[in-house]
Amino acid sequence: MTAAPHYRRVAVIGLGLIGGSFARALRKHGLAGEIVGGDGSRAVCDKAVEIGFVDRATTDLAAAVAGADLVLVAVPIGAYGAVGEAIAPALEPGATVSDVGSVKQAVVRDLGPLIPEGVHFVPGHPIAGTEHSGPEAGFAELFEGRWHILTPPPGTDEAAVERLAALWRACGSNVEVMDPGHHDKVLAITSHLPHLIAYTIVGTATDLAEDTKSEVIKFSASGFRDFTRIAASDPTMWRDVFLNNREAVLEIIQRFTEDLTALQRAIRWGEGDKLFDLFTRTRAIRRSIIEAKQA
């Protein structure tokens, strides 16, 4: 028997794009009795109350989580240590603490030890987002049809995991449970490397001479544009992702660089067959994504 996906009081720590969208989704589907916001910025707290996706909000994170049976941490990963120390003493026994960080091993490492006995710790990662950030950027439908990965450490209470999974399913997500290390490797290729490359190429373009740069903007529809959208993502969040998934990211950069060097060499020596073969193989992956309904 699955527990009903409903929590008495949900505390959302960090009221940006993801935290704000989660709160809006809870509201939309009636999944929480009360939604309390916590954020280091007074202005963000005020904005969240004004928009109305939380019932109340405070910069006192301990006060925000007091009496909550679900706490969702939705801050950049670099802030997890400080947030964990602030909320740990106020966590209610039997409550569940989860998060939405794009890296999971570092979360288990940094936040895990701070969670008191008797509180369930179920890290998570919604495969959803936009290039916008802040409390105004969220919307209740952000998670619909998207994957949500949960990475509970060994020994986590199964009922707590299933209850949280049911909540995310009620927000429209498909839930998958995964080992945190495996998560970090898969996301290094599907998310972290693409973002790093997009940031790099847009950076390369910003270093061009002024006249060329204005033409890069003018003629961006030819491919470059798609990279700029990704490279407009939140700088703090992404800095923390790269610093906290260092090994998997460095490994995949290495593979990518080898492959790019091989193509560079094929272009230099006019080896058209090598280019054609790769360009044909990559089309098949696109078809798989369309078939998997993730396009």
Added chain:
Amino acid sequence: MTAAPHYRRVAVIGLGLIGGSFARALRKHGLAGEIVGGDGSRAVCDKAVEIGFVDRATTDLAAAVAGADLVLVAVPIGAYGAVGEAIAPALEPGATVSDVGSVKQAVVRDLGPLIPEGVHFVPGHPIAGTEHSGPEAGFAELFEGRWHILTPPPGTDEAAVERLAALWRACGSNVEVMDPGHHDKVLAITSHLPHLIAYTIVGTATDLAEDTKSEVIKFSASGFRDFTRIAASDPTMWRDVFLNNREAVLEIIQRFTEDLTALQRAIRWGEGDKLFDLFTRTRAIRRSIIEAKQA
């Protein structure tokens, strides 16, 4: 006084995405008396006639261009030499020959010498396209709101250039005249490098172990997906682009690789400030693109 954007008979050589979209746009806006298709594939000719975006179509390219006052070459750049030799003897004096190739110096070099005296040669490049190809893939609105770059060699008849520019404007494009070498440099960064990188990263992913690959597809919404769309573009066209814009592409790959290596080093040594600074700068470029209405 600008000549009316109307041609008596337009021959479109190559009936894929771009050629087919151009023919559809001519039809939609009533810009040609007759539209004749030429394509090396009998099946493609039949399909184009069946869809109805050409009045007739033939695999005999000389026959296709006979009597045409405008010839648009819309085949992969590697085929320009053969197409030029096939059509040159049949070109009518006073006609204009243009093209839609993504590289312009190589077109001036390969096609230019084949164009007879008395025929105007005005190479062009529409900054528009999709990842789909073939005669079914086109649509009349493809060029609306997009740039069209013309790169006439020095001494080209100005009235012929302006007449062609007016035709593209009538199809919805904004027209810009540019030196072919400058075009190739700008497009190397806005288009050719992004495509090469997208092909590379999707290739890197296809080389992963089968179990990881299926998860890459499953969780592609986290950034990877945007690259797969670009990497699904026509393999023959893109092979020819890289082989024919070799110098500019190799130069920009070199810059990109230097920048990626610097970021790789910053990740390895935990230099968060360097990452944050770049990620903040790149957001500004996105804003410029949105302001330039190319987003």
